[in-house]
Structures are given as C-alpha cells and as structure tokens.
Amino acid sequence: MNLGLVIPVFAGATTATVLLGLISKWIDRKVTAWIQWRKGPPWYQPLADIIKLLGKETIVPHAAGGTGFLLMPLVGFATVSVAATILWWSNLNPESGFIGDVIVVLYLLTIPAITIILGGSASGNPLAAVGAAREMKLLLAYELPMLLVILAAIFGATTTDSSTGLAASFQLGTIKTAHTVGFAASLGCVIGFLISLMCIQAKLGLVPFDMVEAECEIATGPFIEYSGAPLAIIHLTRVMLLAVMPLFIITIFWGGFSFNSFGMILASLGKYVLVLVVLILVRNTNPRIRIDHALRFFWYILTPLAIVALTLSMAKGF
Amino acid sequence: MGLKTWALKKSIWLYHANVGACNNCDIEVVDCLTPRYDIERFGMLLAGSPRHADALVVTGICTCQARPRLQELYLQMAKPCVVLCIGACACTGGIFRPCYHFDGPVDKVIREVDPDAIIAYVPGCPPKPEAIISGALKALDAIPC
Numbered sequence: 001m002n003l004g005l006v007i008p009v010f011a012g013a014t015t016a017t018v019l020l021g022l023i024s025k026w027i028d029r030k031v032t033a034w035i036q037w038r039k040g041p042p043w044y045q046p047l048a049d050i051i052k053l054l055g056k057e058t059i060v061p062h063a064a065g066g067t068g069f070l071l072m073p074l075v076g077f078a079t080v081s082v083a084a085t086i087l088w089w090s091n092l093n094p095e096s097g098f099i100g101d102v103i104v105v106l107y108l109l110t111i112p113a114i115t116i117i118l119g120g121s122a123s124g125n126p127l128a129a130v131g132a133a134r135e136m137k138l139l140l141a142y143e144l145p146m147l148l149v150i151l152a153a154i155f156g157a158t159t160t161d162s163s164t165g166l167a168a169s170f171q172l173g174t175i176k177t178a179h180t181v182g183f184a185a186s187l188g189c190v191i192g193f194l195i196s197l198m199c200i201q202a203k204l205g206l207v208p209f210d211m212v213e214a215e216c217e218i219a220t221g222p223f224i225e226y227s228g229a230p231l232a233i234i235h236l237t238r239v240m241l242l243a244v245m246p247l248f249i250i251t252i253f254w255g256g257f258s259f260n261s262f263g264m265i266l267a268s269l270g271k272y273v274l275v276l277v278v279l280i281l282v283r284n285t286n287p288r289i290r291i292d293h294a295l296r297f298f299w300y301i302l303t304p305l306a307i308v309a310l311t312l313s314m315a316k317g318f
Numbered sequence: 319m320g321l322k323t324w325a326l327k328k329s330i331w332l333y334h335a336n337v338g339a340c341n342n343c344d345i346e347v348v349d350c351l352t353p354r355y356d357i358e359r360f361g362m363l364l365a366g367s368p369r370h371a372d373a374l375v376v377t378g379i380c381t382c383q384a385r386p387r388l389q390e391l392y393l394q395m396a397k398p399c400v401v402l403c404i405g406a407c408a409c410t411g412g413i414f415r416p417c418y419h420f421d422g423p424v425d426k427v428i429r430e431v432d433p434d435a436i437i438a439y440v441p442g443c444p445p446k447p448e449a450i451i452s453g454a455l456k457a458l459d460a461i462p463c
Contacts, residue, residue, distance in 0.1 A: 029358070033356070033358060036353060037353040038353045038356040038358065038359075039356050039358075039359050040356075040358060040359070041358050041359065041361055042328075042359075042361075044328070045328070045329065045361050047325075048324070048325045048328040048329040048361060049325075049329045049361070051321060051322070051324075051325035051329075052322075052325035052326045052328075052329045052372070055322035055325065055326065056326075056372075056396045056397070056398070057396040057397045057398075058396070059369060059394075059396055213366075215366040216366070219366035219367045220365075220366040220367050220370070223367070223370075224366070224367040224369065225367075225369055226369060226370075227369040227370065227396035228396050231369075231370060
C-alpha cells in the first residue's frame with residue numbers, strides 16, 4: 001500500500017464505520033423499544049444526539065486534570081479509527097495485510113478501555129473513580145478468554161504443510177480466508193465464536209456487563225463529568241466500537257465481509273445483523289451483574305472453555 | 319432553524335431532581351418513559367448525570383435543605399439548557415407554601431444564580447404526562463436560535 005492511498009482509505013474506513021455504527025445504534029435502540037412494547041426513536045436519533053452534544057458547552061471541573069481529561073476521548077476515537085481501517089482493508093484485500101496485524105488490532109481495541117480508565121480518573125469525581133476501577137477489573141476479566149479464543153482461531157487457520165504457516169496465520173487476511181479443516185478444529189472455532197460474543201458484550205459495555213457505567217447506581221461512572229464535545233466524541237467512539245467489534249469477530253471466526261457479488265453483500269450484512277441482534281437480545285433480557293460475578297464468569301467459566309477450544313483447534317495440527 | 323438547534327430539539331436529555339416532592343409528580347415523570355407515552359419517540363432520555371442533561375426536571379417545593387443543591391445542579395449543567403417546574407409545588411409552592419421548610423419556589427431559586435434561565439411551568443397536582451411533554455417542547459422553543 002503506497003502512502004498516497006493511506007489518507008483516502010483511512011477517511012473512507014472511518015466514515016463507513018461511523019455510518020454503520022450510527023445505524024447499528026439506532027437498530028439497538030429500536031429493537032430495545034420493541035422488546036419493551038414501545039415505539040422507539042426515529043432513524044436519525046444517534047446522529048442528532050452527537051450533533052447536539054457537539055453544540056453544547058464543554059465544562060472542565062475544578063478537580064479535573066484538564067489535559068488528560070480532554071485528551072483521552074480523542075485518543076480513544078483515534079485508536080478505534082485505526083483499528084477500523086486495518087479491519088476494513090484486510091477484509092477487502094485479504095492478501096494485502098502484514099504479519100501480526102491481528103495483534104495490532106487487538107492492542108488498538110484495548111486502548112479505548114484504557115482511555116476510559118484514564119479519562120475517568122482524571123475527572124476527579126469519586127463515582128468516576130469507582131467506574132474506572134470496575135473498568136480495569138472488567139478489562140482483566142474479559143481479555144484472558146478473548147485472547148485464548150483468538151489464538152484458537154489462529155491455530156485453526158494454520159496450514160500443516162508449510163513451515164511458515166503459523167507466522168502467516170497471525171494475519172487477519174489469512175484467518176479470514178482460511179477454511180478450518182477437521183471436526184475438532186471447527187468445533188474449537190465455534191466454541192471460540194460463542195465465547196468471543198460474550199467478551200465483546202463486555203467490551204462494548206452492554207447490559208449484563210455495564211457495571212462500569214451503571215446509570216442508576218454510579219450515574220454513568222467514568223463519563224459522569226464529561227459534557228459537550230468530549231462527550232460527543234465518547235459517544236462517537238462507542239458507536240464505532242458497536243460496528244468494529246462484531247466486524248472483528250466475524251473476520252476472525254466467520255469468514256469476514258466481502259463485497260464481490262450481490263450474494264456476498266447479502267451474506268456479509270446477514271452475519272453482521274445476526275451478531276448485532278444477539279448482542280441486543282442478550283442486553284435486553286439480562287440484569288446487570290456485579291463486578292465480582294463478571295470476573296468469576298469470565299475466569300472460571302469462559303477461560304476453561306476457551307482452553308478447551310484452543311486445545312481442540314491445536315489438535316488438528318498434530 | 320440551524321442544524322444545532324434542530325439537533326437540540328430532537329435530542330433532549332432530562333435530569334430529574336426531586337427537591338421535596340410528595341412523589342406523585344415523580345411517578346408522572348416516570349410515566350412519560352413507559353410504553354404508553356414513550357418520550358424516547360421524541361429523542362428524550364433520562365440522563366444519569368446533570369452534565370449530560372439539556373433539561374432539568376424539578377419536582378417539589380424546594381425545601382431549605384434542597385435549595386443550595388438545586389442551584390449547584392443548575393450550575394453543573396452544560397448550557398444551553400432549560401428548567402421544567404413540574405407540578406403545582408414546583409411552580410408556586412402549592413399547598414405547602416406557608417410551611418416552615420419552604421424556601422422556593424423553584425423559579426426564584428434558579429433565577430438567583432442565572433437571571434436569564436429558561437423556565438417552563440407545568441401546573442397540576444400531579445400534571446398529566448401529556449402536559450409534561452408539551453411543557454418540555456415549549457421550553458425548547460424559547461431557546462434563542
């Protein structure tokens with residue numbers, strides 16, 4: 001990829017992700033409303049929310065560390081944009097990535113959570129500190145099974161015959177186009193997909209794992225002191241994550257997106273909508289659990305399952 | 319109407335402050351969120367933090383203890399914002415006006431910290447949810463474009 005192409009690709013991928021995210025956010029609110037027997041907001045609602053927040057006053061509290069407080073939402077937005085660019089690019093041109101881009105994307109998708117921790121801590125609010133502490137524990141909880149199942153997908157995509165197979169399968173394009181061979185490896189990847197669904201539920205802060213914000217308990221936690229444009233950027237970042245996280249696990253476990261023919265476009269959209277609706281249904285049919293319950297769930301239930309998935313997909317190689 | 323005003327009118331987040339109400343008006347405010355009225359149709363949501371809110375929904379007479387808190391809440395909100403006085407107590411003090419703990423009404427308390435505050439009055443004991451929704455829309459019409 002030459003340098004002249006970087007800026008248009010970056011701008012295009014970010015815009016596409018924002019649009020997809022805004023539509024997903026609207027679907028989320030609309031489906032939630034239907035489940036609760038309400039009518040729900042009009043289609044432009046997430047966009048109106050963000051434009052409104054951009055036009056409002058930005059308040060920096062006396063107790064806040066101004067630079068970190070205002071910088072962190074921007075850092076989160078930037079990292080999600082870069083992750084989205086790498087994901088879209090390796091979906092559209094599977095052979096054009098670089099070895100290890102899956103690791104880069106994993107790191108980039110961890111940074112928004114860290115910016116929430118830092119921004120919340122910088123705001124000087126005790127409720128934000130509680131939220132930031134919970135985000136830190138939640139990050140430790142879901143990253144372990146998430147990394148294990150992604151490793152399972154990497155082993156599932158490894159070709160046995162070539163000596164460089166393992167190195168090449170640390171590449172998003174290779175994982176996307178690989179056909180998992182054998183029953184054990186396929187089973188491992190299916191379990192991995194289900195586990196990763198629950199991990200992104202926590203990564204997106206959706207309801208069973210929304211103890212970080214917990215609106216009626218700690219009044220949106222780390223975001224409590226944000227207003228105006230920084231809050232708009234936080235909402236934009238979360239909207240983009242709602243598009244990027246399903247895209248990421250679809251790329252890893254479910255053949256990714258492709259737009260070569262009409263049928264392919266329909267299949268890609270179908271996969272995305274299915275993952276999104278599962279996330280929304282889980283969010284609407286569960287109560288918020290406590291942080292220690294979440295930790296126990298991810299470490300004592302999902303991590304052993306993830307190890308089983310990893311073993312199954314490694315078993316094919318031997 | 320500019321884009322900014324359009325977005326503000328289509329996406330009003332409410333922060334509910336009870337400054338000494340008998341809980342009847344609070345029930346009517348919560349009624350607005352139920353499937354029967356569903357104010358999310360108009361983009362209205364209950365916000366968890368006053369920093370996120372565009373409308374301060376006040377119920378109650380404003381007691382001596384609540385007075386400084388109410389002023390602090392108003393100052394914490396990002397401008398432009400509006401205040402909704404829900405119920406007879408918030409508008410005038412109602413039947414509790416001669417009581418020893420009355421230190422309102424709400425509009426006087428808010429005007430002390432911001433003389434130009436946009437305040438809508440929704441009278442009733444309690445007001446109907448329709449009246450609350452209509453009051454919110456009228457207050458937003460008063461925001462200068």
